[in-house]
Amino acid sequence: MTVGRRPWEDGADFAIGLRPVAPEAWLEGGEADPAARKDPLFAAARDLVWAETPGSREGQAEVLALVEDALGPGQRRGDLPPLYAAARRTPDDLCLMQKLDGQWRLTALSLSAGTFFTAAEVVGRSLGELHGPVEGFSERFLVRVQRIFEGLRPGLVLERRNWTIVNSAELHTPRSAPIRARIGEIAPTDAGQALQIRVERQTLRRLPETGGAVFTIRVHLAPLASVAEEPERLAAFALAWRDATPAFRAYKGFVLYDGLVEAFLREHGA
Incomplete structure (x- = not known):
C-alpha cells in the first residue's frame, strides 16, 4: 500500500x-477480496472485530x-x-452512529484494522466517550463534532x-503492548523499513432513511523509508514530527520512537 497524500502536512496537533x-469517491477500493482478510477474523476473534447493540439492524441495513x-x-x-x-465488500471498516437519548452513539461496527482498540471496547459509547483519551477533546472539539453530525x-x-x-506492518492491531514491546529490537x-507510517482515511455520511450516520476507516501502511523518496515529503514529515504538540506526541506514543525516527531523519539529512 502507499500513503498517497501527506496527512502530516495538515499539522502536528489534533484537528x-x-x-x-x-x-463517488466515498469508498476508495484497491483490495481485490476484502472478505478473504476479514472473514477469518470475524470467525476466530469476533469480540475484537465485531459488535452491535440491540435495535441497530435497521441502520445496518441502510449502510x-x-x-451496494x-x-x-x-x-x-x-x-x-x-x-x-457490507464491510466484507470493502477494505474500509464500517461504524454505525445513531442518535439515542440525545447522544450520538456507536451502535455497531466492523473493525478488521483497528489501531490499538477492539470493537467490544467501544460499542455503545457516545462521541465524548469515544474520544476521551484525546486530551482536551471535550473542551476543544466535542461541540463542533456534534454540530457536524447534526x-x-x-x-x-x-x-x-x-x-x-x-513498528508493525499488520492491519489488524487490536493491542499496542505486544507491538511496542518489540521496539527495542530495532x-x-x-528504522526506515521496520517502522511504518500508519494513515487512516476516515469518512462520514448521513443515512437519510434512518437518520443515523456511517463512519468509515481505511488504513494504509507504508515504510517510513518512503518519505525519503522526495525531498519535500521528507522535509514535511520531519517538521511534523519535531513540531508535534506534547499532547499529540503523548497520545500517539511518539516518545517511544523518537530515537529511531531521529536516526532515520539524520541519515537522510533532514
Whole structure:
C-alpha cells in the first residue's frame, strides 16, 4: 500500500480537518477480496472485530444498501449482520452512529484494522466517550463534532486523514503492548523499513432513511523509508514530527520512537 497524500502536512496537533469529497469517491477500493482478510477474523476473534447493540439492524441495513449502491449488488448471506455483510465488500471498516437519548452513539461496527482498540471496547459509547483519551477533546472539539453530525445532509461525504508511526506492518492491531514491546529490537539503521507510517482515511455520511450516520476507516501502511523518496515529503514529515504538540506526541506514543525516527531523519539529512 502507499500513503498517497501527506496527512502530516495538515499539522502536528489534533484537528477535525473534515473536507467534502464527491460521493463517488466515498469508498476508495484497491483490495481485490476484502472478505478473504476479514472473514477469518470475524470467525476466530469476533469480540475484537465485531459488535452491535440491540435495535441497530435497521441502520445496518441502510449502510449495506449504500455500499451496494456504490459497489453494485453482491451475493447476500442471510446469516450475517447487515453491517458486516457490507464491510466484507470493502477494505474500509464500517461504524454505525445513531442518535439515542440525545447522544450520538456507536451502535455497531466492523473493525478488521483497528489501531490499538477492539470493537467490544467501544460499542455503545457516545462521541465524548469515544474520544476521551484525546486530551482536551471535550473542551476543544466535542461541540463542533456534534454540530457536524447534526448538520450532515444526505449525499454529503466528508473525509479526513490522520497518521501515526508503528513498528508493525499488520492491519489488524487490536493491542499496542505486544507491538511496542518489540521496539527495542530495532536497530537505528533499520528504522526506515521496520517502522511504518500508519494513515487512516476516515469518512462520514448521513443515512437519510434512518437518520443515523456511517463512519468509515481505511488504513494504509507504508515504510517510513518512503518519505525519503522526495525531498519535500521528507522535509514535511520531519517538521511534523519535531513540531508535534506534547499532547499529540503523548497520545500517539511518539516518545517511544523518537530515537529511531531521529536516526532515520539524520541519515537522510533532514
